Amino acid sequence: MNTKEDLLQKMATAVLEMEEDDVLELCAEYVAHGYDALEATTDGLAIGMNKAGDLYESGEYYIPELLLCSDAMYQGIDYLRPHIPQKSNDEKKYTAVVGVVEGDTHDIGKNLFKIMLETVGFEVYDLGRDVPTDHFLEKAKEVRADLIGLSTLMTTTMQNMSIVIEKLVAQQMREDVVVMVGGGPISAEFARKIGADGYAPDAGTAANAAKELVLEKHSH
Amino acid sequence: MGRIFKDQMTPMERAAALANCKDVDRLPCNPNVANGVSRVYGCKVSDFNRSARTLADAQIASYRRFGYDSVRIFTDLFPWAEAMGATLTLPEDSTADLLEPALKTKEDILNYQKIPVINPYKDGRLPIYLEAMKYLVDEIGSEVGCTAALVGPFTNACFLVGVEKILRMCLREPEVVHHLCQISLESLIAYADAAIDIGLGPTISEPMSSCTVISPAIFKTFSEPYLKQLVHHIQKRGKGVVMHICGKTAPIWNDIADMGIAGFSIDNVASILDCKHTIGHKTKILGNVDPATTMYMGTPNAVKLETLQCIKDGYDSPKGFVPMSGCSLPIETPFANIDAMLDTVAELGYPVDPQKLDSMIEDAKQLCAKE
Numbered sequence: 001m002n003t004k005e006d007l008l009q010k011m012a013t014a015v016l017e018m019e020e021d022d023v024l025e026l027c028a029e030y031v032a033h034g035y036d037a038l039e040a041t042t043d044g045l046a047i048g049m050n051k052a053g054d055l056y057e058s059g060e061y062y063i064p065e066l067l068l069c070s071d072a073m074y075q076g077i078d079y080l081r082p083h084i085p086q087k088s089n090d091e092k093k094y095t096a097v098v099g100v101v102e103g104d105t106h107d108i109g110k111n112l113f114k115i116m117l118e119t120v121g122f123e124v125y126d127l128g129r130d131v132p133t134d135h136f137l138e139k140a141k142e143v144r145a146d147l148i149g150l151s152t153l154m155t156t157t158m159q160n161m162s163i164v165i166e167k168l169v170a171q172q173m174r175e176d177v178v179v180m181v182g183g184g185p186i187s188a189e190f191a192r193k194i195g196a197d198g199y200a201p202d203a204g205t206a207a208n209a210a211k212e213l214v215l216e217k218h219s220h
Numbered sequence: 221m222g223r224i225f226k227d228q229m230t231p232m233e234r235a236a237a238l239a240n241c242k243d244v245d246r247l248p249c250n251p252n253v254a255n256g257v258s259r260v261y262g263c264k265v266s267d268f269n270r271s272a273r274t275l276a277d278a279q280i281a282s283y284r285r286f287g288y289d290s291v292r293i294f295t296d297l298f299p300w301a302e303a304m305g306a307t308l309t310l311p312e313d314s315t316a317d318l319l320e321p322a323l324k325t326k327e328d329i330l331n332y333q334k335i336p337v338i339n340p341y342k343d344g345r346l347p348i349y350l351e352a353m354k355y356l357v358d359e360i361g362s363e364v365g366c367t368a369a370l371v372g373p374f375t376n377a378c379f380l381v382g383v384e385k386i387l388r389m390c391l392r393e394p395e396v397v398h399h400l401c402q403i404s405l406e407s408l409i410a411y412a413d414a415a416i417d418i419g420l421g422p423t424i425s426e427p428m429s430s431c432t433v434i435s436p437a438i439f440k441t442f443s444e445p446y447l448k449q450l451v452h453h454i455q456k457r458g459k460g461v462v463m464h465i466c467g468k469t470a471p472i473w474n475d476i477a478d479m480g481i482a483g484f485s486i487d488n489v490a491s492i493l494d495c496k497h498t499i500g501h502k503t504k505i506l507g508n509v510d511p512a513t514t515m516y517m518g519t520p521n522a523v524k525l526e527t528l529q530c531i532k533d534g535y536d537s538p539k540g541f542v543p544m545s546g547c548s549l550p551i552e553t554p555f556a557n558i559d560a561m562l563d564t565v566a567e568l569g570y571p572v573d574p575q576k577l578d579s580m581i582e583d584a585k586q587l588c589a590k591e
Contacts, residue, residue, distance in 0.1 A: 018391070061435075062431070062433065062434050062435040062438065063387055063433050063434065064387040064388060064390050064391050064434060064435075064438060065391070065435075067384055067387055067388050068388060068391060068392075071388070103311070103314055103317075106317075106383075108384055111384070130309075154315070157314075158512060158516070158550065159552070184432075184466065184467065185511070185512040185547070186512070187510070187512070187513050189513050190512060190513045190517065193513075193517060
């Protein structure tokens, strides 16, 4: 018989190995035992996704593998969701607003960033692709975002990232929020030049950096 | 303002002299001005979707303004997918983008075999490009090499069904991916033939084959077989092919060079030095000044420094080296930065004198440090 620890470990492995059906079976068995469903996402599924991110960084996994891992993870999360009790404690979850800047509809990098942010515990509001600069500010204000993540794959639309930052400054919101930029043409130097807080070369590293930056901001 | 160091030869004269080991004024150089030609000519980017004359005139105006060594009919990555049923956003004054792939629903995907091979003389914007090519050949074809941009079959297949979907399909439904690559190959061959008939040599951009996106194993299974056929077809028609792949490419350099391409253009995240050591004896290397941070956002001195550093890494590559940007330039790249790249190459001259190169690098470093 599988113990709780066995199940959590197997869930992580099933996510890492892109086995959606296994994930669902394991989740069913886990729920049938009456174990804490929230733990299954954070200590099971998300662990697998994190490992997938590590394999991506080390060059063993590529984007197709990451997409299938995340499919498996979300299948599990969807199954577990009804079994997760409404939050009893008021533990603060950090919020992020992400989107692809206006003029660009390539959202693969943004989607991966979103997945990895959720994996490290953010609540993520996804504005989608081709997002006008003002929408980032409006949404960030509405949800009191801790983080704004701006993505682009095209050199032609990079300037829209600096426009978002300028508008945050103009509306005196810049101090309240961590801004991360990412995407194919973006470099650490570009991020520094336009006054972003952070940049990382891939989604997994970026999500960990995001968490650190947000924690750092709140420790002040 | 404009170029400071004037060229002594036309690009054609330079290429011929280099090929015959005769004296030349400078290395060939290609800053890779894409839709930025609209800024030189004074038109909207979307004019290129409608008027072959404007597309050709803008290309000619930009070539005359900067004096670079290759002119290319390229507006975006999507005209072939568009001709096969994908829909695009065509913004008034920026680069076209994929709105929806040709196969949208599950049912579409089940009927994937219905996607037609294109007719380059009829479908989408392709006839406009072919007409523009004729103007280029007639008007500047005797002084500068004119090329027709193509994407590779795998990249085109991505736009037929959507990038994320096809990446999943590579692992889950390989036969669909193979079919989409095959019809993409046939379509791209039809277009390449039309361009070659006009007198242009094709170039191939294959961004989705980057190791930043797919593994070398997926590249070898789904991209390479079709890409190789496209290259070989073009070679059989008597034309060399320069290929560009964005992002990381080192793990597939040998596979690409072994296709027998005339040149490989690398992204700024790849290393010219490593590329030279790996495939420099097999093919010419082109690259790789950062198009965003340096060309678009940097100063002319920063452009000068990075161009010189690229040359230092690449100039002694056995099959030749061409200073180039690591990818197409952003539309609003300052003219002064494009001039700076070409002026740097002209000031250095040819054959490259390593001492002069080092002293120019030192000077550029000092100028950059003061900025």
